[in-house]
Amino acid sequence: MGFHDTLNRSWRRRDSMLCVGLDPDIDRMPEPLRGHLDATFEFCRAIVDATAPTACAFKPQIAFFASQGAEDALERLCAYINESYPDHVLLLDAKRGDVGSTAEHYAREAFVRYGADAVTVNPYLGTDSVEPFLRHEGKGVVLLCRTSNPGSDDFQSLMVDGAPLYTHVARRVADRWSALGECGLVVGATYPAELAVVRGIVGDLPILVPGVGAQGGEVEATVSAGKDAAGLGMMISSSRAILYASSGEDFADAAHRVAEATRDQIRGAAVC
């Protein structure tokens, strides 16, 4: 089963569009794991187990592993997710982007080494930088379109032929790249109006929406702007608000409670 089918099934099985972001910051480990030799893996596994019933997808952020030389922990975490929660989408947040043969090596990193169902990719280098990822059949490529940070205005909202650059990215993904493989897009929760514009362009392609929770995006506005015709269509991602809900012994329970509340908020908004 490919990325789109896995995601569709995952949305429906748990009635959830929540995506749990795994950004393990060694300086923010909960008390019981501090000083633990394998803290990064143990922390993420506990979060995964605690939040799996509420989530459609897990999104490990590779930078948090790479900065501490913890690729081995990421490998084991991805293997654990694939083995224990094969119904959930495993989305590697790596924002890779390079040409030809180098892109193929990044695709192998994401899809073969880490066994991800999908990976985030930067579109700036164009078609032949995305093709090597799309050639991995059944795997997903989730392209940065309109990101949630203040600096995204610098280039993404520049006007090209009367429309902002990010809409040209959305159009390219919908009209061309989707014909080559299974695509998705990234649109930040901080811009609901623009999320609606992108949804209008891309039909029912899945949209990863970061920026809910710690980054301050509002869930209702996000869901209303981004849902597809079936009331689904998004992976709404929350990381820090869930991961660091408590720094005590109860960190996993606290993560579960925040994840459940966020899922419920998304659910409530989706039926409106």
Place this chain on the structure above:
Amino acid sequence: MGFHDTLNRSWRRRDSMLCVGLDPDIDRMPEPLRGHLDATFEFCRAIVDATAPTACAFKPQIAFFASQGAEDALERLCAYINESYPDHVLLLDAKRGDVGSTAEHYAREAFVRYGADAVTVNPYLGTDSVEPFLRHEGKGVVLLCRTSNPGSDDFQSLMVDGAPLYTHVARRVADRWSALGECGLVVGATYPAELAVVRGIVGDLPILVPGVGAQGGEVEATVSAGKDAAGLGMMISSSRAILYASSGEDFADAAHRVAEATRDQIRGAAVC
């Protein structure tokens, strides 16, 4: 000494603008290293030793290490370059790009873990995605501007206010980001006319020019278009043509010969 000073000194000491790209493809290892347990490291170290007298910089491409789980080899290679060739610029080709705290983790990956002098970064996410890299004093951020691949036309050459997008990137780097830290740009050798346009915008900022050698860019046109007022200003990168000059016992000697010939071609063009 920071990135710009190190590069300036490196250019002058060896009278060379050649940057040796380290893209170790396990399927293309020379005969004597095939099956060797530590082939990736041994191959790269031999290439570094053979080409150091001819080069101003080394550019390991992280994707080739990541696809085979060889971060440890990359760490040892970077440490070896810094220790044995401290005068050479160590540029990590990673094309990272993410927001806030994630960008800081990528910066630590490049500058702390691998000890790079500079790293390539994708500009699509804007100022606050670049700032965390620039805050590492003395380290360099080399921003993708106009890449050498066919697909770069998809977005980079879209017209914004009468000028292609990549010139807006160049302007942002020169006018704003350079005030925050030590910047450079990436412009492919396949577009000499556009390289000249970028040089006109960015003054004497260093430009990384991939695409010479295997990708077919012409050295003379590149140097003529891209050199700064001092006849320097570029890291002209060649990877495969040097790395895989021979697949036999003489691979290091062959790499040296190709590197030397490329450096001489660059040198000849720079004095014209």
